[in-house]
Amino acid sequence: MQIEHLDIPGVIQLIPPRYGDHRGYFSVTYNRKDLAALGIDADFGQDNQSWSAAAGTVRGLHFQRPPAEQAKLVRVVQGRVLDIVVDARRGSPAFGQHIKSELSASNGAQIFVPRGCLHGFVTLEADTIVQYKVDNDYAPGLDASLRWDDPELAIDWGIERSAATLSEKDANGIAWADFETPFRLGD
Numbered sequence: 361m362q363i364e365h366l367d368i369p370g371v372i373q374l375i376p377p378r379y380g381d382h383r384g385y386f387s388v389t390y391n392r393k394d395l396a397a398l399g400i401d402a403d404f405g406q407d408n409q410s411w412s413a414a415a416g417t418v419r420g421l422h423f424q425r426p427p428a429e430q431a432k433l434v435r436v437v438q439g440r441v442l443d444i445v446v447d448a449r450r451g452s453p454a455f456g457q458h459i460k461s462e463l464s465a466s467n468g469a470q471i472f473v474p475r476g477c478l479h480g481f482v483t484l485e486a487d488t489i490v491q492y493k494v495d496n497d498y499a500p501g502l503d504a505s506l507r508w509d510d511p512e513l514a515i516d517w518g519i520e521r522s523a524a525t526l527s528e529k530d531a532n533g534i535a536w537a538d539f540e541t542p543f544r545l546g547d
């Protein structure tokens with residue numbers, strides 16, 4: 361398994377091996393023990409899947425407030441995304457910083473997003489399907505969206521707001537300046 365520890369503490373990119381033969385390939389896309397050996401000991405209890413019809417669809421930056429905070433293991437099974445993780449944990453040396461990673465059906469890359477980080481992506485192709493595991497149940501009353509194109513976060517998504525396909529929630533995300541993070545590194 362290819363592993364890369366990215367610039368935000370606890371954010372790991374992993375690429376499981378693919379065993380190819382004349383039919384195609386086989387890959388173990390999740391094994392709890394293998395991830396625990398990497399220090400990813402999340403107890404994933406829910407699988408999610410989203411399909412985005414258009415390239416330029418932005419979903420994020422999402423999080424759930426405590427006690428419903430979620431760690432995520434994200435992968436793309438069709439198409440391609442630019443995946444974004446923002447560190448929202450007080451006390452983290454990377455507080456307010458972000459990483460970007462291209463995940464696609466062809467590269468097989470996955471991103472582990474620890475609790476206390478904001479997550480989002482922009483689709484780079486039409487007809488893109490993202491699958492991700494979460495370690496806490498959906499809590500609609502605690503689910504929130506931080507403004508994806510917040511000027512203070514200064515994330516280059518490669519798309520202007522006028523060209524992005526957004527939900528109502530993501531078109532009206534919380535500004536970073538107004539965000540009282542409930543997360544602390546090490547919680």
Ligand SMILES: Cc1cn([C@H]2C[C@H](O)[C@@H](COP(=O)(O)OP(=O)(O)O[C@H]3O[C@H](C)C(=O)[C@H](O)[C@H]3O)O2)c(=O)[nH]c1=O
Binds near residue numbers: 408419420423481
């Ligand atoms: C997340 C979620 C949503 N829903 C329902 C609620 C809405 O009726 C519908 C769409 O929800 P939403 O617009 O929040 O979906 P996304 O914009 O794809 O949000 C997700 O995408 C970003 C990238 C994430 O990282 C989050 O985990 C997740 O919030 O699914 C559920 O029933 N259960 C769930 O766990």
